[in-house]
Amino acid sequence: MKKLRDYEIGIAKLSNKKHAYEFEMDDSFFALFEQEIILGGKLLAKVELDKNESLLTLHFDIKGHVRLTCDRSLEEFDQPVDVEETLRIKYGPENMELDEDLWQITPETQTLNIAQHLYDYIGLSLPMKKLHPRFVEEQDEEDEQDILIYSSKNSGVSDGDDDSDDDEDIDPRWDALKNLN
Template sequence: MKKDSQYDINIAKLADKTHHFAFDLDKAFFEQFDQQLIPDGQVHADVTLTKTDRLITVDFDLHGTVRQICDRSLDEYDQEVEAQEQLLVRFGDQNLELDDNVLQITPDTQSLPLAQHLFDYIGLSLPMKKLHPRFQNEPDENPEADAKLIFTTRQEGEDDDNDDNNGIDPRWNALRNLN
């Protein structure tokens, strides 16, 4: 990713209160990242930053569309994006990423870069199976396709009646009779 300070928030100059920021993310934003997941889009990000002396809470509200390629037809289409995420930033001795949504920064940190977080939250809001809208309301051709049996321990031709006794070592049967 290229360094772009347009999506950085100067936290050193912010007072301890709630601040609101708005970002419009377009093709230029997505081209900053060396990726092919999201080639283009129009996403509006409302960012609410609440700063206290020990913690910064950053709430993201993302909505818009991104360009995607259908997994079935390879046609391009616009995928709706809606996401609400929260990033917690606490002050500590060193800069660390403690969790996916928890950062630790030093008290002398001047700015908080948000570009990578914005991109990640948009990417996480995308469905795993990317289908063009004309395919999304189609019923599955075979509704039992997802319930296909992949593995079984039963041998071909075995009866369902003798599941408890078939395939069991006879020594275990002797132990059952000890009651």
């Protein structure tokens, strides 16, 4: 069984250049996190770390599939995953997240654990509505039929009020906007 330590990168002894790493993620990886969305999967993460004196740049390329539960039929299915993300880490007085793709660590930090980053990138790549592939075409057809068309012009339906003299009371500044078609 994999442990979080399997996803650590020792950054203290690295020279200032590019380094390449590969991490395999399977069912035991997703068991490390308290969640019920991703049931398992098989993915390969290629991580390129570019180190210099003041900044670490990690480029993640994650490919594979995860096993999800369909929201409609409750059947399990494999969802393909293809993610490319970049994380920048700078040195500072304390460990903290500065932005979603910018972190700060202390210069004394010896190792960098990227397990949570891998899990987050995978989770964010998943669709909000998890549908089995056999329902995807059906869902696309429903989406096309539910198109809402909005028109600000009077559709000819009268509710008893006659608004035809509203055009005469329009502010002249708005008249100029009518010509912007």
